[in-house]
Amino acid sequence: MTRYLYEKDLRPMKYTILTSTKHDRTVRAIAHRLGMADAKLRMAMIRRLDMSLLENLESRWEMGQKHADGGDGVAGELGCELFTRFIPLLDTETMQSIYDETTTMIQNGLAVDDAITRGRERIRKAVLR
Amino acid sequence: MSILQDIKNAVRSRSIHVAYVDVGSCNGCDIEVLACLAPRYDIEQYGIYVHNNPREADVLLVIGSVTPQWVDKLRDIWDKIPEPKVAVAIGNCPISGCVYARRGTLTTPPVENYIPIAASVPGCPPRPTEILSAILSVAPLIFKDYEEKQP
Amino acid sequence: MKKTVDVSIPLGPVHPCWKEPVRLKCETAGERVLRVEVELGYMKKGIERIMRGRPWQEVMFLAERVCGICSVIHNMVFIETMEEISDIAVPPRAAYLRVIVNELDRIASHILANFSYCYTIEHETLAMYLLNTREIVLDNLERITGSRVNTAYMIPGGVRFDLLPEDAVTVLADLDKVEEEMRRHTRIFETGPLIALRSKGIGVMDREEAIRSHTVGPTARASGVSDSDLRLRHPTYQALGFEQITRTEGDNFARIMVRFQEIFQSIDLIRKCVTTLPDGPIRGGGLCRAGEGSHSGEAPRGELTYTIKTDEYGRVLDIAIRTPSIMNIEACAHAMIADAASIADVTSTFISSDPCVACNER
Ligand code: SF4
Numbered sequence: 013m014t015r016y017l018y019e020k021d022l023r024p025m026k027y028t029i030l031t032s033t034k035h036d037r038t039v040r041a042i043a044h045r046l047g048m049a050d051a052k053l054r055m056a057m058i059r060r061l062d063m064s065l066l067e068n069l070e071s072r073w074e075m076g077q078k079h080a081d082g083g084d085g086v087a088g089e090l091g092c093e094l095f096t097r098f099i100p101l102l103d104t105e106t107m108q109s110i111y112d113e114t115t116t117m118i119q120n121g122l123a124v125d126d127a128i129t130r131g132r133e134r135i136r137k138a139v140l141r
Numbered sequence: 142m143s144i145l146q147d148i149k150n151a152v153r154s155r156s157i158h159v160a161y162v163d164v165g166s167c168n169g170c171d172i173e174v175l176a177c178l179a180p181r182y183d184i185e186q187y188g189i190y191v192h193n194n195p196r197e198a199d200v201l202l203v204i205g206s207v208t209p210q211w212v213d214k215l216r217d218i219w220d221k222i223p224e225p226k227v228a229v230a231i232g233n234c235p236i237s238g239c240v241y242a243r244r245g246t247l248t249t250p251p252v253e254n255y256i257p258i259a260a261s262v263p264g265c266p267p268r269p270t271e272i273l274s275a276i277l278s279v280a281p282l283i284f285k286d287y288e289e290k291q292p
Numbered sequence: 293m294k295k296t297v298d299v300s301i302p303l304g305p306v307h308p309c310w311k312e313p314v315r316l317k318c319e320t321a322g323e324r325v326l327r328v329e330v331e332l333g334y335m336k337k338g339i340e341r342i343m344r345g346r347p348w349q350e351v352m353f354l355a356e357r358v359c360g361i362c363s364v365i366h367n368m369v370f371i372e373t374m375e376e377i378s379d380i381a382v383p384p385r386a387a388y389l390r391v392i393v394n395e396l397d398r399i400a401s402h403i404l405a406n407f408s409y410c411y412t413i414e415h416e417t418l419a420m421y422l423l424n425t426r427e428i429v430l431d432n433l434e435r436i437t438g439s440r441v442n443t444a445y446m447i448p449g450g451v452r453f454d455l456l457p458e459d460a461v462t463v464l465a466d467l468d469k470v471e472e473e474m475r476r477h478t479r480i481f482e483t484g485p486l487i488a489l490r491s492k493g494i495g496v497m498d499r500e501e502a503i504r505s506h507t508v509g510p511t512a513r514a515s516g517v518s519d520s521d522l523r524l525r526h527p528t529y530q531a532l533g534f535e536q537i538t539r540t541e542g543d544n545f546a547r548i549m550v551r552f553q554e555i556f557q558s559i560d561l562i563r564k565c566v567t568t569l570p571d572g573p574i575r576g577g578g579l580c581r582a583g584e585g586s587h588s589g590e591a592p593r594g595e596l597t598y599t600i601k602t603d604e605y606g607r608v609l610d611i612a613i614r615t616p617s618i619m620n621i622e623a624c625a626h627a628m629i630a631d632a633a634s635i636a637d638v639t640s641t642f643i644s645s646d647p648c649v650a651c652n653e654r
Contacts, residue, residue: 025210
């Protein structure tokens, strides 16, 4: 059995971290970017990220805005690096497959906007999974 | 007074192992406990060894007002310390919660609600010399003739 | 969280090397550390929640108690934010005195960080030397401010106490002593072959990762992030001709050496301040007003930001504190320790980033 000794339910504490002024603002911004409800994103974050990443959410988001996905339009729209390396909500393989699929759709003649909308839809699903 | 007790008294008076546990403080008191290690105060000349391992400690220094994670774990740590043992509260935090005992806080002072405290050193933070003298004066009181005092 | 390996080694919360409780859960395959999960919550006092709705006179003391080790800088940044909001000017003498106290605090904090590192790699002799030198610095802090920790020295529009001429002489004499001792300690650290074995090339964080997780302070500067010292933008430091120190290795050794070098730099800054201390009043006075503002300062561990909103009586309506340890601990756990070659290096790498859990959680 791989259970830690003295384990405690961390969810209330993680929630406390996310409710401070700046974190709350950041969570809202990320939810807006992803186009999903705040509460759902909060739930996904509490499940996926550890406590120190949650504390650091704000500066990672800031740096992500500045440095992530320079140059590549589609990747920038989807937030490829932003949501894998800066704020690891998805693993790299899933993101790569979403990106590949979106670029194929664009090459097959689908309008760029539509393809990105579909890509985002898949990202939302992957985050909540 | 048995000979065995005499030997135990002699040994215990010169060998006090200290563990400190921070249960949610500003760590101002932490570093004052650490400063006791400095050659200037030289805590080891009294036979005190700061070890930070509850399983072989005699004295537990408790620092800070109790945060949610510690509510159950503090008792765990206290139970792990072998007898005879004594807990000393360092700073205002374990006594009253210091500045943290206000509306909106997450802490639940005092520490006395969780484990028995034998002595307190008030101050925010207390000086290293005060911490030192508290340990030195409370340890013999508890440890001397410990077995004979047992009912 | 999905388990990828079967051996999970939790370190902490009570650990002989750690001064404050934090828990690292390391997933390992053999000796190699695959990833680390940080469990916090042991020091979460909810200080931002306590601060809300309180007058600045109270928040000032609360701000110091975010972190005892770097209490002076918390005080300074909070006061400077309040000054920025309410347009209060500081007399030049007070500004210089602030730098003196701040740098003394920085020296004490850096020595403590290096002490912890030496203690963790079991070089107890050097650790004790360092701790003894720290006492001299704290003596001077006490001589100027009246307290060793949590000094509450700065107030809006000035400082509490003046530096008397006879004290200035003692401070300078003590600084010489500290500098001489620190030269010796730095030499021991720099040339020790066993220290190098445990420090060089361990816990490496490259520049890109340092930027990605927004590391600050000596941890970032050891990885070669330029322009990361906010003292470069502070007017008083600019007048004193401050220059930032960077190294490029990004390993444990570099982080400790950056701190050693910064100690010498701070000593020079204090010397310059004491000798060129301008005359004049130490308190300008002023009234805290309504407003909203954000201000950053360079703490011993890096960039510290206060974002405050006040009302017309100087009450703090909303406050957010971003402390350097938030970024540093996160980067340390997820970039330096992850993929470490040995579980034995986890503690020393963690300590080398100078983690301050009390800051991290507030
Ligand atoms: S008593 Fe004061 S110095 Fe000590 S931990 Fe509490 S707030 Fe910090």
